[in-house]
């Protein structure tokens with residue numbers, strides 16, 4: 648898998664993409680992440696990549712020219728590549744979207760900044776406009792980092808124990824359950840008896856009940872999806 652990230656602020660990405668799970672992935676699987684500095688594609692002597700909006704109004708707009716040049720330079724097989732524009736106006740990023748993107752060989756992220764990106768870039772290049780949620784952050788770098796981590800951690804060979812990731816929230820339309828570790832009692836708070844019983848079947852049953860209960864209480868929308876799915880599976 649190759650991931651290219653186009654940005655005006657490479658430093659926001661450098662450390663996070665070289666730590667923890669992503670660092671491991673770069674060593675363990677054939678993952679290449681390239682941080683593409685948009686300013687390298689500016690022909691302007693000040694290396695500027697933004698300008699004021701036509702029609703006036705506040706904020707600066709990332710120009711089409713350097714972005715087209717950056718995309719031309721990395722996107723040699725457009726049909727094999729997903730070009731993602733993280734944007735509050737996009738479809739919601741979910742675990743399902745992360746897993747779907749994880750099946751691709753080549754992802755390109757265009758990190759927006761300032762007020763907007765020239766719409767011609769989005770119209771011409773972008774295959775997926777994806778949002779982290781209903782809030783605005785100052786740059787697409789923050790969103791791209793979250794999305795890249797969620798995609799990469801599910802790749803086989805990245806996490807030592809992929810089974811652990813497969814019991815995380817949103818697998819099977821459920822939230823995850825509560826976990827405890829040593830000691831058995833801490834400041835008067837005890838670990839539930841069942842987890843100390845060594846009875847794996849009962850423990851799995853308890854965990855599933857917890858997951859269902861939490862999902863019902865915290866995410867009624869997800870719970871509905873879960874009920875629908877298990878009813879379908881029973882048929």
Ligand SMILES: C[S@@+](CC[C@H](N)C(=O)[O-])C[C@H]1O[C@@H](n2cnc3c(N)ncnc32)[C@H](O)[C@@H]1O
Pocket residue numbers: 732733734735736757758759760761762763764777778779780781782783784785786787788790
């Ligand atoms: C200050 S924001 C611009 C917001 C834009 N004027 C709008 O309201 O849609 C700068 C950049 O941050 C990124 N961004 C902001 N909020 C985001 C979100 N919720 N999800 C994904 N990306 C986001 C986008 O790349 C955006 O171009």
